[in-house]
């Protein structure tokens with residue numbers, strides 16, 4: 001199985017989960033490419049499984065204005081946040097837009113988001129936004145999951161293990 005893991009991350013949490021996904025896929029024997037959205041291929045030919053991860057910003061996918069806001073948060077020493085290389089974008093939103101012009105080979109797609117640990121009705125979820133965009137591309141997926149950060153923007157306890165467990169359920173989707 002050939003897998004592609006694409007992610008966007010401002011403060012490192014979504015990257016950390018994407019790395020765990022790639023590690024779990026490799027452990028299961030899948031040839032796996034891990035790429036930040038800015039460096040991800042727009043041609044998905046040859047991949048059996050695509051896993052896409054993004055942080056939730058303003059109830060949706062990050063956009064230019066929310067990335068600028070994230071940069072402001074990171075410049076506040078009180079928040080003790082480290083900004084990821086490439087945090088200014090382009091990110092998942094722009095990567096999905098790049099795919100629109102291309103014929104999709106319809107590989108299995110699984111989505112994950114990170115979001116604040118508050119009731120979903122207040123947080124929104126980037127995975128829902130990704131799902132909508134994929135539907136426009138003609139790709140349906142029911143495989144999506146949300147992972148939580150605390151009020152200090154750090155992954156809550158156990159989320160890395162939870163995403164590793166989630167990945168084991170994805171393997172049969174793409175086959176080995």
Ligand SMILES: Cc1cc2nc3c(=O)[nH]c(=O)nc-3n(C[C@H](O)[C@H](O)[C@H](O)COP(=O)(O)O)c2cc1C
Pocket residue numbers: 008009010011012013014015055056057058059060066067069070073114115116117122123124125149153
């Ligand atoms: C500008 C901005 C807007 C945000 N808006 C939301 C939001 O609407 N809902 C939510 O649950 N989390 C929101 N968050 C928190 C992010 O989801 C959180 O910072 C992210 O999941 C951390 O992942 P990362 O470290 O990979 O960037 C926001 C964060 C930023 C910087």
